[in-house]
Amino acid sequence: MTPSPLSWLPLPCSPDRAEDELASGSDDQALDPVLPAALHRGSDAGEAAAAWVRELAGRQCEEEHARALGRVAEAITWASSREIIPGSEGLLAEELRYTLAADVVLGASHTTGTLPELHAGERAALVTACALAAALPSCVLGDLERELTVLAEVACAAEAGRLATAAGDARALPVPRQRTLGQEHGDPLDCLAYRRVAESAAAAFAAALHYQGGRDEEACA
Template sequence: MHRYDDSAVRAAPHEAEVPDGEDQAQRAAEVAALQRVADAGEAAAAWVRELAGRQCEEDHGRALERVAEASGREIIPGSDGLLTEELRYTLAANVVLGASHTTGTLPELHDGERLALVAVCALAAALPSCALGDLARELNLLAGEPAAATDAGRTVTAAGDARVLPVRKPRPLGHEHGDPLNRLAYRRVAESAAESFEIALNYQGGRGEEACAEALHTALAAAGPGIAAAALLRVADDPALGLDPDQWEHLHRIAAELNLRVVEDLGGSNGDGTTALTQPRPA
């Protein structure tokens, strides 16, 4: 939505007289709620304009531009809370059809963007009716929904854009794979596993088949968390998933809980990977 201009409130008929303290507080609450919704509307409009800019068909682009403008209309206290026929048509669910009646094609939208687009339009169409009730309360309850719909749309957009990029070959931990930081993390895990293997084998008192098997289990247990942590970071950093910041942070947090040193190695916190580890540390 556009920035809210409180002159519209001051000009409303019911504001002809100087309001008392309670009315002033109500007006202030309404202005604050309107601003929250306006900010969310501006963000939604910006995303829809990005969709419009992607269209090869100019008619589809213009149709989405109209949606962006409509989703940014102000809500004015004291209005009748109803949309004009033109706005109702623009914000209807058939927004996902764009200008298909003239082009014979559908807008270029990724899977999932249509649902988010419909949600943005439905909310933009519904919010003006709050003027008929407790405006501040209803807007505050609903203000987060346009932002959530827009965030969902942006997540889908990022994932869809990434899917059209060339597929990247996975980079597992290994001394022959990837950049120096990848090799540094691998050395961390390998040296920890080797140390655990030797210690366990020594406790077994021999090098028989059973002793070696037990030592191998110990080594795998030592290496497992580091390998899993590295894999989680690879998943989190894959743009094809289009993870939002909270999801990305969640995966990084789990990886750090599994093996903080490997996470630090891959992030460069423990050097550039061109020097050997000073000493092996348990993973």
């Protein structure tokens, strides 16, 4: 994935710009107290998703992959806050749209020759989070409050990604070798328990033979 030229953008922040635009818009919009809350909800959801992507970036051994994912986190934060401008055309900046494309899962593979270190399930969550973030600015063209609520599920995508991360980390742990009950050099208590289990099994078998009328001493042994 070619690095996106986001370096010229200021650091993302809360959707104050969107609220300013809202206040300077039509009287109906300015009097609606629900919209600022929706704007902040979208911004918070985007920041939650970006925080997870930054965790993915911090896990990368390849610096190029780390930087690529860092740009993705920045783009998610920006798209979910400063790009949501009521009264605008609802178009996402080209640089952000490129950064949030599906090939985000390839990281900087064109220069490193490797893929980012992502667990199974993280890729799908990453693409979903990016797609939802990229769609956030367009909600100003419709029912902004309702559509922002739906698109704020970018945070849910990040939570699914965290679950995939936890599952992947667990799978990577070494599997401890289970001790065999009664093993030769095991715990003495294990040996006692093993003998007790063997004695109980032999007694049960002998009782079964008795009630069946059996007299097979070899089978009992």
